[in-house]
Amino acid sequence: MNPIIVNKLAKSYEKVNALKGISFEVEDGELFGLIGPDGAGKTTLIRILASLLLPDTGKASLVGNDVVKDFHEIRKIVGYMPSRFSLYTDLTVQENLEFFAGVFGSTIEENYYLIKDIYHMLEPFKGRLAGKLSGGMKQKLALSCALIHKPKILLLDEPTTGVDAVSRKEFWAMLGKLKAEGITILVSTPYMDEASLCDRIALIDKGEILSVNTPKGIIALFPQKLYGISTPNSFSLLNHLRTLPICKDAFLFGQEIHVTTSNSNITCESLHDLLSNSGFTNSTVTLIEPTVEDCFMQLMGNNR
Amino acid sequence: MEKKEIIIEVENLVKKFGQFVANDNLTFKVFKGEIFGFLGANGAGKTTAIRILSGLLEPTSGKISVAGYNAYSQRDLIKANIGYMSQKFSLYDDLTVRENIRFFGGIYGLYGKILKARIDELLSDLKMTEFKDDLISSLPLGWKQRLSFSIAMIHKPVIIFLDEPTGGVDPITRRSFWEMIHSVANQGTTVFVTTHYMDEAEYCDRVTIMVDGRIEALDSPANLKKTFNANSMDEVFVMLARKAKSA
Structure with missing residues (x-):
């Protein structure tokens, strides 16, 4: 027992x-x-x-x-x-x-x-x-x-x-x-x-x-791809991302922004191009492993 | 970054309590619109420095100016031109949201139409207009923090001091609070913040790490991680703070 x-x-x-x-x-x-x-x-x-x-x-x-x-x-x-x-x-x-x-x-x-x-x-x-x-x-x-x-x-x-x-x-x-x-x-x-x-x-x-x-195990169950975006002015980019229809969630993690999308065809390259076209030319986009905090926020979001 | 207007200038700041040296020769500058993080273990001297910079405590020696005012002779002017919020800073639980805003607005010398307009503006920014007659005691912690922050900004100060502002709230609420911080910094307010959460240090433009009353490091989070060959600010902090001699 x-x-x-x-x-x-x-x-x-x-x-x-x-x-x-x-x-x-x-x-x-x-x-x-x-x-x-x-x-x-x-x-x-x-x-x-x-x-x-x-x-x-x-x-x-x-x-x-x-x-x-x-x-x-x-x-x-x-x-x-x-x-x-x-x-x-x-x-x-x-x-x-x-x-x-x-x-x-x-x-x-x-x-x-x-x-x-x-x-x-x-x-x-x-x-x-x-x-x-x-x-x-x-x-x-x-x-x-x-x-x-x-x-x-x-x-x-x-x-x-x-x-x-x-x-x-x-x-x-x-x-x-x-x-x-x-x-x-x-x-x-x-x-x-x-x-x-x-x-x-x-x-x-x-x-x-x-x-x-x-x-x-909790991290492995994170349901989407998670992108980490770095840029010199993360606050303006955050606000911009949230106006994009393909952006599901966008949160600041220090100097980086963690983003999930509602479209599984998105890649790092296409996301990068999309941002460049809107004037955020200095950003880097990488696929990252979620942290427990990402998982918690995702589960909390579902719970609301 | 083109943030060159100096808002806080500290040269050789020393503060002694009897024999004890709480601040040992601090020198740094903080610029307009900067988010400046102030980190250190318990007892490293952070609170003493903040109390001096906010005009609550007179320094022992050194040249200190805050928002253009002298930290010895113009302490009242400093107080009138800064905002201050701490986790312990509490709103009045038995007053309503609106009454709290009006009370603190009055303390900072706002009155009449200007005060009324500022209250309405603040309530609408916070999306709390609907709850303006609710008692503070009935609000969730995250709301209280946002309200405390806005009230500390009610007189549109050039600098706001945040002393461990985000304890105990969930990560979504904590982020929305940091977004408020970024938004006021973007509008040109200087933000001076202390925190125990090392991940929050990563939101700052530059970070100071205090150990035993001295500044051990001062740089952007990215440069600090590079200098100390660390993956996170947590590692940088632990490396420096382990050197401390005091218990």
């Missing part, structure tokens, strides 16, 4: 349907990403799995334990890192760790090997109040506290939001090591570029799952 099973889970708040009956499973030892923007339902889902919120309908289980009935057992086997920093800001680094170990009937020494790499970076600051740590350090401490009772499953709610690119890289490297220890990890993120670091991902938007697959 898979360690995380979600079956037709639904949850509404007063005005919004946060989860509209979603289902998926996470396999043993998998690093599974929940990718979607704010308001997609990621936090609601994770809070239900952590047994902190009751679903309206549907079922979910972690290692065979029902998230409603067996909440006692759930809390022993789950390590949970909420999106908002929730450690004690008026305790030191060391005191926070001791506190969380104590709550779970463990000690820092018992599972030190799990947090060793992370704690190593925190050690110089172990006497500092948690509230005085930098963003990246807070995040490392929160992960240590979520790991200190050696959970079977880690639930991480947007652990890298607002954290700089270097700390994000280090954090994902740590998740890779924890996965190697056999811990099953469910992690949510609004950063599309982190999707490629997961074994499988679920793309989620407005309470619905758009797709569940490996990052490569």
Whole structure:
């Protein structure tokens, strides 16, 4: 049986349907990403799995334990890192760790090997109040506290939001090591570029799952050819492209424009000629592989 | 690119807090209509620099002019001639869309017919005329960001500062926000933007990367990638920021 099973889970708040009956499973030892923007339902889902919120309908289980009935057992086997920093800001680094170990009937020494790499970076600051740590350090401490009772499953709610690119890289490297220890990890993120670091991902938007697959699998399912167009003035070209009947979608990706067309006979050459004839003589057109972000936008477009 | 009119000029900017040097000898220029990206890890000194450039904080030393005004003696004039928007900058949740626009317009000295015309123009540009009497609290996050941006532009400033403006929205909304940025830059407004999203750095004309209070790199994204032999701005950033000594 898979360690995380979600079956037709639904949850509404007063005005919004946060989860509209979603289902998926996470396999043993998998690093599974929940990718979607704010308001997609990621936090609601994770809070239900952590047994902190009751679903309206549907079922979910972690290692065979029902998230409603067996909440006692759930809390022993789950390590949970909420999106908002929730450690004690008026305790030191060391005191926070001791506190969380104590709550779970463990000690820092018992599972030190799990947090060793992370704690190593925190050690110089172990006497500092948690509230005085930098963003990246807070995040490392929160992960240590979520790991200190050696959970079977880690639930991480947007652990890298607002954290700089270097700390994000280090954090994902740590998740890779924890996965190697056999811990099953469910992690949510609004950063599309982190999707490629997961074994499988679920793309989620407005309470619905758009797709569940490996990052490569999601990209392979992109239904059209995707063109990348570079030009010195991408903003005017973008506006021009959108007036063309053959242009299905055109989006800015940095200095490049990603374009899909409604006509499969179009080639790089014909697209280039078409643009040259309209005065955009300096553009280069190439066929490119979609990113997860292209796929997400395409699926979101279908969903509207 | 023919963008030669200088809008921000900074020479040897230093800002110290006691012994701590937050900005260590920064020198750069920003041109009219340019989208200028300002990147750095948490604690690299970005916020300090922005606060100085927007007239909120006095520099310790250096020669700084913003929109032609002196950053020591003309800070109020700087404030009146720039726009500022941050992710934390919040509209008043318990006021309507129109009330928020009117309030901020009033703060920037607009009144009477001019204010009224500007409110109508802004509502129609945003396609929010229909929702003008809705409370801010009922709007989706992406709408609030677009509205915040337009309100920061209400007095038609020559420069707009955007401090991490696009956190948390979906990629389509994020793109439509960047298209708004391109559109005002095309009309000649200078855009000074900080972000944590390295892919967004690629939208900028030029990018500055700060490490430990100093400028480690300043160039167009394409040139930076070439110089550091990297495939993305993310790689460039990580290479430079790893050199940082502070935790």
